[in-house]
Amino acid sequence: MEGPEPAEGDSTLNLSRLGLENLEQMTEERRQEVLQLLLPHNRLVVLPPSVAHFSQLHLLDISSNGLAYIGEEILALTKLKILLAKNNRLDEFSLPKDLGAMRLEVVNLSGNQFEEFPTQLLQIRTLKTLSLGGNRLKSIPAEIEDVTSLEFLYLGGNFISYIPPELANLPYLSCLVLCDNRIQSVPPQLAQLHFLRSLSLHNNLLTYLPREILSLGRLQELSLRGNPLVVRFVRDLTYTPPSLLELSGRTIKSRGIPYCPWELPENLLRYLDLASKCPNPKCGGVYFDSCVRHIRFVDFCGKYRLPLMHYLCSPECSSPCSSVSSQSESDSEDEAGAAARRMQKVLLG
Template sequence: MELGNGAAVSTDGVLDVSHANLNAFSADSVSDQKKRDTKQLYLNNNRLCELPSSVRHFSNLQLLDISNNGLSVIGEDITSLVKLRTLVAKNNRLNEYSLPKNFGSLQLEVLNLSGNRFEEIPLQCTKLRRLQSLSLGGNRLKSIPVEIENLSSLEVLYLGGNFISSIPTEVANLPRLSYLALSDNSIQSVPPQLTRLHSLRSLSLHNNQLRYMPREILSLVRLQELSLRGNPLVVRFVKELMYDPPSLLELAGRAVKSGNVPYSQQDLPNHLLKYLDLASKCPNPKCAGVYFDSCVRHIKFVDFCGKYRLPLMHYLCSPECTASPCSSNPQSDAESDDDSSVPADRLQRVLLG
């Protein structure tokens, strides 16, 4: 059936009205039967400024593409599409106030809102319990809401090209997440809790502000691709030592803890007892030292597959822990501990540049 401007309803349930240069769309020229038969409706690349109210008549619609228009709002009519599974609305003028209040009642599995003007992820989106793929790349997002954990079916989360500065630990509560893209943001650290993402296969973190990666990342046994290029930890690609000489208090505390000097509540005031309880053991297995406030931040490079080197952070008690005196061979602990012997099937690509 021809609708003008070359648009037509095909026999396989697809109504393509894309690139038709429409300012408005009306379904009046479509028979009731055709409306019921239509499962995919393409209204992309037009000049639409609002979602046509006539879409509510397509009762069996499963896919709606309204990309590349001038939409600033999606009205309540969309909530009547109870069979809708895929909504593509990228490259419009949508923001966090553009979605209807009951948007979360939809049974969406795929939602693409990339290339819009969102500064926050609408909470309506976090109520889409069947959602498997969420894309909000190229927006103005500053954070990820903790309610993201409600998307228990989510497998793909794409938030690249925003202004996100941190990753909430609630992201780790997404049991099916296999693809996490947070590239081109302002993220400064990765929470070690992400180790709970047992299904994660791809982690894109390039072009952020990362200076280290937590060693817990090695627990992601299904991870096949990790992108880190364009971060300070890769750009500098050197050890980062930030070391302040320990105070007399710390030196005394180290001597007590390392030498196993006995003490009791009767020997020391309460504030010193609490201080001694704060001792952190040096992670270097060749070193029996401890530290309190003063430590070395040391980037080690773990070798994957004999080709790539993944930077991980160590906190050491002193610079000597990375030199030969603490080790029986000339290699430092950063090169010699067991983390470097990772099976070849653990990670296929670490993209450092």
């Protein structure tokens, strides 16, 4: 539906579906008054050169056109904070190379043809919201950690199969949307996203979640529907017997056998420092290289039970009937469940 043409002095100029004749004929005085310029649905192939004369512009919407390229005219908009260019024909070669020098805060390039993450976006240090959904992205570059101001990241509807652990280095990220991709696992490092409130992972290939996900104390929404973990779970008890070196190291660490640094070779000292404590709360064991991958259910919100991945020191730790009593297993689940109940919504259906 066509909006009414704005009155003189209005800071928003809406030319959606109206053509660009008035844009070219506008006085310089009027151009300086415009803070928001809306140009969607105008069948644009290139950005009109006259756009560069709107020097006070804060928002530019060029969505739903036929743009295959954004020229350097946009670099003249030094006050631009919001760029909306969704549903065009843009790809990783369509953006000016100096776009990263702009002080953009919101960029929406969803519904385009990006196969690779545009490097210019990784150079915008002021970027808070980035949307690249509905493209053809196959990966997330590790350099995403450089955009430290990022708060909202939308990458749904791509072909992404791997979440880089560097994503966890975004200190202010509060909303992460990775739905409708091909992701098979979640790196435990995501537990470092202490401000994360919403995590959308629905319609992927997840079969488990790392137990560290319980550390996301501010998480309010976790969307997991359409993943294999919702309808089935994977139990992998393949166990490679530990080496003699590891058995010796386990004995030293588990029994607290004292040793002095000068009594052992340097490489053995380093090895002993690599011991991982068994996460079983009733087990005092450790492991180094050989462990059991074990998937167990944890109660979320008293309604859903999700499979979380554990790495245990021995096959006995994975069975509540063996070295761990049924009571201790129950205690462990209560502890995990208490942490998980901080979540307000878990969307599985």
